[in-house]
Amino acid sequence: MRNVYVVTHAQSLHHVKKRVGGWYDTSLTELGNVQAVKTGRFLDSAIGSENAELFSSDLRRAAETAEIIGRSIGRPVSLDSRLREMSYGEAEGKPQIWFRERIKPRPVDSDRLNHRVYEGAENRREVAERVDAALDDILERGAVDTVIVTHGFASTFLVMAWMCVPAEYMGYCGLPSKPGCVTKLHEDDFFGNRSVDYLCSTAHLEG
Numbered sequence: 001m002r003n004v005y006v007v008t009h010a011q012s013l014h015h016v017k018k019r020v021g022g023w024y025d026t027s028l029t030e031l032g033n034v035q036a037v038k039t040g041r042f043l044d045s046a047i048g049s050e051n052a053e054l055f056s057s058d059l060r061r062a063a064e065t066a067e068i069i070g071r072s073i074g075r076p077v078s079l080d081s082r083l084r085e086m087s088y089g090e091a092e093g094k095p096q097i098w099f100r101e102r103i104k105p106r107p108v109d110s111d112r113l114n115h116r117v118y119e120g121a122e123n124r125r126e127v128a129e130r131v132d133a134a135l136d137d138i139l140e141r142g143a144v145d146t147v148i149v150t151h152g153f154a155s156t157f158l159v160m161a162w163m164c165v166p167a168e169y170m171g172y173c174g175l176p177s178k179p180g181c182v183t184k185l186h187e188d189d190f191f192g193n194r195s196v197d198y199l200c201s202t203a204h205l206e207g
Contacts, residue, residue: 002139004185005043006158007069007149008200010035011179012061018096021151022088022121028064035180035205036065040072042182042204047073049144055134056149057083065180066149073147082134083158085151086127089120112171128167131157152177159183162194176200 011032014021028036056066058079066077091099106115113125131154138146150158156175162185165173177200184197 001144001189002142002187003047003145003197004139004162005046005145005147006155006183006185007039007043007065007147008152008155008177008179008181009057009059009062009065009149010039014061014093015179020088020091020094020096020099022085022092023059024088024093025060027060032061032065032179033068036068037072038205039065039180039182040069043069043147044072046184047145047147051143052145052147053138053141053143054078054147054149055080055083055138057081057085057151057154059084059151062149062151066147069147069149075147077149080134080138082130083148083150083154086124086153087120087122089116089118089122091118091121113168124170125167127154128157128160128170132161132167135161155183159185159196159199163196164194178202180205 011029013026013029014024016029052073052075054066054070054075055078056062058081063079070077103117114123116123135158155177156173159175160170160173181200181202183199186197187194
């Protein structure tokens with residue numbers, strides 16, 4: 001049996017300043033720090049093994065979330081750039097209105113996996129392949145409980161990779177995500193079946 005808890009980083013400055021994220025590197029807000037503390041407390045109560053491991057994107061908003069969680073669960077953080085959000089190229093750090101006005105829509109009948117929404121941006125295939133490789137390496141370590149702190153769009157590819165969906169079939173995937181939410185992935189002992197026990201839960205942030 002093993003569990004993977006996928007955490008979307010808590011609220012970041014780019015959220016409140018309405019800036020495009022991607023690889024644009026910003027820290028947590030005051031609310032984001034509170035969300036991270038609550039997430040850490042929740043995970044400390046949810047994790048049942050002593051050999052839990054904690055991994056995170058190396059971007060500040062994720063790494064700061066992971067450090068706070070790590071203090072709650074008593075585990076160090078391993079940073080991995082492959083867990084980053086999709087890069088939006090020239091759009092990163094730009095106002096959201098700039099983003100919406102200049103985004104390159106997918107041409108009719110185009111290959112969704114290879115479409116780039118901005119110059120210098122990653123495509124879905126590239127994100128899927130790097131996230132898949134990161135998850136493979138993490139799972140090979142054999143921890144019973146693993147926490148992975150990542151980003152909104154990247155979390156979709158993590159869940160799809162967990163369910164063994166090949167990158168070439170991720171052209172249409174899209175799952176909900178909110179700052180500080182937790183998704184629990186589970187693999188049973190007997191058949192090795194993989195499930196999504198809950199998706200984008202924010203109950204721990206209430207109150």
